[in-house]
Amino acid sequence: MGSWAKELSEIHSKHVLTPWSIQKRASGPMIVRGEGSYLYDSEGNRYLDLSAGLVAVNLGHGKKQVVEAIQQQAARLCYASPAFFNDQRALLAQGLSQCAPWPEGARVFFTTGGAEANEDAIKMARMITGRQKILSTYRSFHGSTLGASTLTGEYRRFAGEPGIPGVIHFWGPYPYRSPFFSASEAEETERALRHLELVLLHEDPSRVAAIVVEPVVGSNGVLVPPKGYLDGLREQCLRHGILLIFDEVMTGFGRLGAAFGAARFGVIPDLITFAKGVTSAYVPLGGVLVREGLAATFDEQQLWCGHTYSGHPLAVAAGLGALSAYRDERLFDRAGSIEEWLRRGLRELEKQSPLVGEVRGVGAFFGVELVRDRTTREPLSLWHKPPSPEVRWLQQQLLSRGVYLFCKHNVLLVAPPLTIAEEELQAGIEQLGETLRRLREEPSFDLGRS
Secondary structure, eight states, rough: EEEEEHHHHHHHHOOOOOSSSGGGGGOOOOOEEBBBBBEEETOOOOOEEETTHHTOOOOBBBBHHHHHHHHHHHHHOOOOTTTTHHHHHHHHHHHHHHHHHHHEEEEEEEESHHOOOOOOHHHHHHHHOOOOEEEESOOOOOSHHHHHHHHHHSSGGGGTTSSTTTEEEEEEOOOGGGOOOSSSSSHHHHHHHHHHHHHHHHHOHHHHHHEEEEEEEEETTOOOOOOOOHHHHHHHHHHHTOOEEETTTTTTTTTTSSSSHHHHHHHOEEEEOOGGGGTTTOOOOEEEEEEEEHGGGEEESSSOOOOOTOHHHHHHHHHHHHHHHHHHHHHHHHHHHHHHHHHOOOOOOOHHHEEEEEEEEEEEEEEEEEEEETTTTEESOTTTTSSSSSHHHHHHHHHHHTEEEEEETTTEEEEOOTTTOOHHHHHHHHHEEEHHHHHHTTSSSOSSOO
């Protein structure tokens, strides 16, 4: 590491609190530039961004339409109170409504990110229904603010406990590690829906305002719902007058091969929360899409939601630039091609490495679940503990080979920019395969070397 890069790293360690980290262990390259599918550090090293940051940079780095939209808006207007109307905000809301799955149309409430969007969505659900209870799944992540932490079903909610009242968790489907001891995907769907019905029975469905789910569970394993599950969830919500909220912070904007996961699975929720891909993460922006029939509630009733940066002019301009790029390059559809490349490359990896327990995914969103033993399915890193030495070694070795992959415990999230070239993706998968081979042979670990 050069002297200037070393000094920058020391400044960062001294003055920045790194998220989700024990600070003394926090480390990483000093990223200073991005272009296309690559990131560059302060020493000129290049890294293939195989997870699109945190499953967010759907357009890749440095997309011209978005950069120019930000520049032009910065020269014109950087801020106006959200109480004023704004041209860019209006046009982006119109564009997003046209992407929404409701024939009746939709309205948009803007936030600065996904956590705020999820909190505002449950506030709206409570205001619309007059009910208080909210259900969400255990293996989920909905943000790290207090309310979003309570919605979250995994261990990252603990620091926010006791959290907000009225949130109840239930188990969603996970065929590879079935919480229902199912022997098939069909059985998993049946048992998961029966479990939810039982939870609703004991919570009194007439008291439940909404059920919040990720159409594909994101950072908790890339769990694709088995056939019929989302349809069954929709049916239960309709039967009990419960609003269905899709958290599409990760799955929106082409990630699954459609504008939203709702369209990919053909299941229509009542509200959709979004963030990340709406600006390709260039500027913080999130929001709630509300179908018109529900949004009209607030024509006569006060909307008790508001933020200083709601629909920030610079952010919504970036969103308009991103929407233009998605449409001009037909990127909502491109994940179909990427899905073929990923399925082919990762399934070959599964054949080659005994450390790969399962490959699963849809569109440009795949998970590689790593295990110590395929028979017992013992995870390479436990979900309720810090990353294992083997996983930390794997991530560092990948970086040294010029590949960045977001790893949550024992699952690698392979979610490249929608603009990635097939040869770039193949090169990244080859590097992953070689690193897994070396991990199995690493003398520091006992991973069943032959």
